[in-house]
Amino acid sequence: MHHKFARLGLFGAFVLLACFAVFAGEAPAASERGLHSFSGNPDGVEPNSGLTLDAGGNLYGVTFSGGTSGFGVVYKLTRSGSGYSESILYTFKGGANDGANPSGNLAIAPDGTIFGTTEGGGVGNGVVYELTPSGDTYTETILHAFGYGQTPANAGVIRDKAGNLYGETAGGGTFTDGTVYELKHTASGYKYATLYSFNGNDGNYPSGGLIMDSQGNLYGTTISGGNYMGNVFELKRGTGGTWTENILYTFQNTADGVNPEAALTFDSSGNLYGTTVYGGDTSCGEGFGCGDVFELSPSRGIWTKTTLHAFAGNPDGHAPFSAVTFDAAGNL
Numbered sequence: 470m471h472h473k474f475a476r477l478g479l480f481g482a483f484v485l486l487a488c489f490a491v492f493a494g495e496a497p498a499a500s501e502r503g504l505h506s507f508s509g510n511p512d513g514v515e516p517n518s519g520l521t522l523d524a525g526g527n528l529y530g531v532t533f534s535g536g537t538s539g540f541g542v543v544y545k546l547t548r549s550g551s552g553y554s555e556s557i558l559y560t561f562k563g564g565a566n567d568g569a570n571p572s573g574n575l576a577i578a579p580d581g582t583i584f585g586t587t588e589g590g591g592v593g594n595g596v597v598y599e600l601t602p603s604g605d606t607y608t609e610t611i612l613h614a615f616g617y618g619q620t621p622a623n624a625g626v627i628r629d630k631a632g633n634l635y636g637e638t639a640g641g642g643t644f645t646d647g648t649v650y651e652l653k654h655t656a657s658g659y660k661y662a663t664l665y666s667f668n669g670n671d672g673n674y675p676s677g678g679l680i681m682d683s684q685g686n687l688y689g690t691t692i693s694g695g696n697y698m699g700n701v702f703e704l705k706r707g708t709g710g711t712w713t714e715n716i717l718y719t720f721q722n723t724a725d726g727v728n729p730e731a732a733l734t735f736d737s738s739g740n741l742y743g744t745t746v747y748g749g750d751t752s753c754g755e756g757f758g759c760g761d762v763f764e765l766s767p768s769r770g771i772w773t774k775t776t777l778h779a780f781a782g783n784p785d786g787h788a789p790f791s792a793v794t795f796d797a798a799g800n801l
Contacts, residue, residue: 482652504528504553505546508551512557518625519545519574519791528553531571531585536560540569541591543583543600545789556660558607561587568611573625573678576634583607584634586621590614595621595697597634597652612652614657618645624678624732626652632710634659635687642666646673646694649687649704649712665704665711667691671716672700677743677792678732688717690729690743694718698748699729701741701765701772717772718765723748726761726776732792734801738787741765741772742801744789749779759787762801777801 470672507513507600513532521529528546536542540561546553563569568587576584583600590596594662612634619641625743626636632654642648643666652659664687668672672691687704694700705713720726726745734742742764747754749761753768759780766771780786793801 485725505534505555507535510557511537511542511560516544518572521575521577523577529558529575529577529583531573531575533570533572533588538562540567541571541587543571543575543585546701556605558583559609561590563590565591565593566611567609568573568593568598573621574621574630576626576690578628578673582663584612584628586623586636588620588623592616597621597626597636613661616641619648622676622678623646623750627679627681629681629685635664635679637679637689639674639692644668647675647691647771649675649679649689662710665714667694669694671695671714672702673704676723677730681733682735682739687712688731688733688741690731692728692730698719698722698725698727699745701733701743703731717767718774720745720748722785723751723756723758725774726756726763730790734793734795736795737801742777742793743792744791746788746790749776750781753780753782754787760778760789763765764791 472598482751506545512520514535515533517533518531526548532541532649534541537560540563543559545556545558561568567590571587573586585596587596588595594615596611596637599610599612619638622637622639626634634652638648640647646667646669649665650666667792672694675689677690679687685706691700700716701718702801703715703717727748728742728746730746731744744762746760748758751758753759759782761779762777764775764777
């Protein structure tokens with residue numbers, strides 16, 4: 470089952486919701502309240518990406534469409550004693566000189582500068598953009614416009630301590646199977662470089678997003694590749710700007726998991742955790758499975774997979790697209 474792109478959510482008016490739960494006890498009670506209801510114009514439609522939290526407890530995100538031009542917005546939910554208030558930081562205009570349809574999580578620098586990606590605009594295949602704050606206003610700079618076949622994956626970018634940005638394209642590259650790229654922060658601006666081009670056998674269509682370990686190595690997933698079920702990969706940083714790909718795990722069959730499309734999560738011991746959209750319980754989803762949560766544990770260079778949970782559709786859901794997150798007690 471080939472699955473190149475996926476998008477969460479429904480078109481139309483969306484309500485951004487937050488769940489507040491106490492992660493203690495056998496069956497914690499949870500309550501839900503809306504933080505903001507989107508109206509379409511001027512504050513956007515289809516907030517299909519995750520939220521980024523700053524040190525003050527404020528939330529930042531994007532809407533894929535809507536806004537005054539119809540091409541999406543970047544917004545902020547400012548936390549106050551009585552709740553959250555929304556402000557629009559930037560409205561995309563589309564066309565050759567701007568992005569369109571932002572997608573993916575935002576990266577925020579310590580000085581408040583915001584970095585993200587769009588799926589359209591520029592020469593038509595999306596851009597990496599920077600929003601620089603000055604008081605209550607933000608100025609946009611296009612850092613890179615993608616060429617034909619190189620639409621950035623719908624996961625945004627990550628930023629290292631030196632200010633370099635890293636991301637994925639879900640196509641393009643030497644073999645048209647996707648890439649991992651870097652925008653290196655230099656005194657004269659950002660310089661784009663392809664770090665790795667996937668060739669199909671080692672994975673294709675990376676789209677879930679990247680994470681970085683303390684040595685600067687990158688980790689991610691490919692939707693397909695290998696035996697078409699998807700891979701977990703590492704890009705190991707070498708000397709002189711070289712990068713080497715290691716396939717940490719290839720999903721074997723439907724029962725093992727199919728189509729990992731989310732970013733990975735490390736624990737303090739170096740184990741990796743993630744989700745697959747399909748696979749797992751083959752009695753679910755008409756034999757395709759309803760997805761699972763997995764752990765990869767390293768030992769002497771070998772990574773062993775353990776399925777932590779296979780979704781059954783009802784009552785626990787189907788097709789997990791997002792990454793998992795730890796709480797303070799070590800629950801996922």
